[in-house]
Amino acid sequence: MGDAKEPPRMLCEELRCNIGEDMGANHVRCKQACEAFNAAENEPRRCKVERWREIIGDTRPLPPEHPDPDADEALFEETDPFVNGPISVDHGINLHVGKNTFLNSNLRVLDTCEVRIGDRVLLGPNVNLYGATHPMDPALRQEAKGPNTGQEIVVEDDVWLGGSVVVVAGVRIGRGSTVGAGSVVTRDVPPFHFVAGNPAHVIRRIETTMDPDHD
Numbered sequence: 001m002g003d004a005k006e007p008p009r010m011l012c013e014e015l016r017c018n019i020g021e022d023m024g025a026n027h028v029r030c031k032q033a034c035e036a037f038n039a040a041e042n043e044p045r046r047c048k049v050e051r052w053r054e055i056i057g058d059t060r061p062l063p064p065e066h067p068d069p070d071a072d073e074a075l076f077e078e079t080d081p082f083v084n085g086p087i088s089v090d091h092g093i094n095l096h097v098g099k100n101t102f103l104n105s106n107l108r109v110l111d112t113c114e115v116r117i118g119d120r121v122l123l124g125p126n127v128n129l130y131g132a133t134h135p136m137d138p139a140l141r142q143e144a145k146g147p148n149t150g151q152e153i154v155v156e157d158d159v160w161l162g163g164s165v166v167v168v169a170g171v172r173i174g175r176g177s178t179v180g181a182g183s184v185v186t187r188d189v190p191p192f193h194f195v196a197g198n199p200a201h202v203i204r205r206i207e208t209t210m211d212p213d214h215d
Helices: 021-039 045-056 069-074
Strands: 087-089 095-097 107-110 115-117 128-130 147-150 153-155 166-168 193-197 200-205
Touching: 021 045, 021 087, 045 069, 045 087, 045 095, 128 153, 153 166
Parallel strands: 087 107, 095 115, 107 128, 115 153, 128 166
Antiparallel strands: 193 200
């Protein structure tokens, strides 16, 4: 996705200066794209998909418009997530979202590093995905003037994140898992488990025929 002149993918655990021409320009681009998406709240799905693709730098052409509104909306079910704004994303080009995924209102994504969300994922309202962080050493941090860093976040297929969940940098949430509302996820979640709390911890295994280890 995106143009070859876009800033390179931001590698995990690399210190990067907050003030950089390419990085700063893309941040402004993404902020403007988010504002355009949020302003299109009452527009048809086609318009919202077009605005969404501008956020993530997806240059694929839209399919020809169908004269029937319902049929036209159905064209995007297998190609783009359903995003309920408002949404706030830092860079966009590091955010990847699968098909048949629902992103509810007030999603906040700090995609200094790659943030990958799989297929058939449900994100409740007010979810925060923090792929960015700062050095612990205050001498390096230098308030907002210092470098930032981060780690990849991966949300695998068929995951449900409840409302107001926070996921920090470096976390992988395994397939088919559920994270309880208000939880702060600081470590990996195994597939097909329910976790909750601050920090989130395993409550129980989810019994499902989708689990290859299901008896």
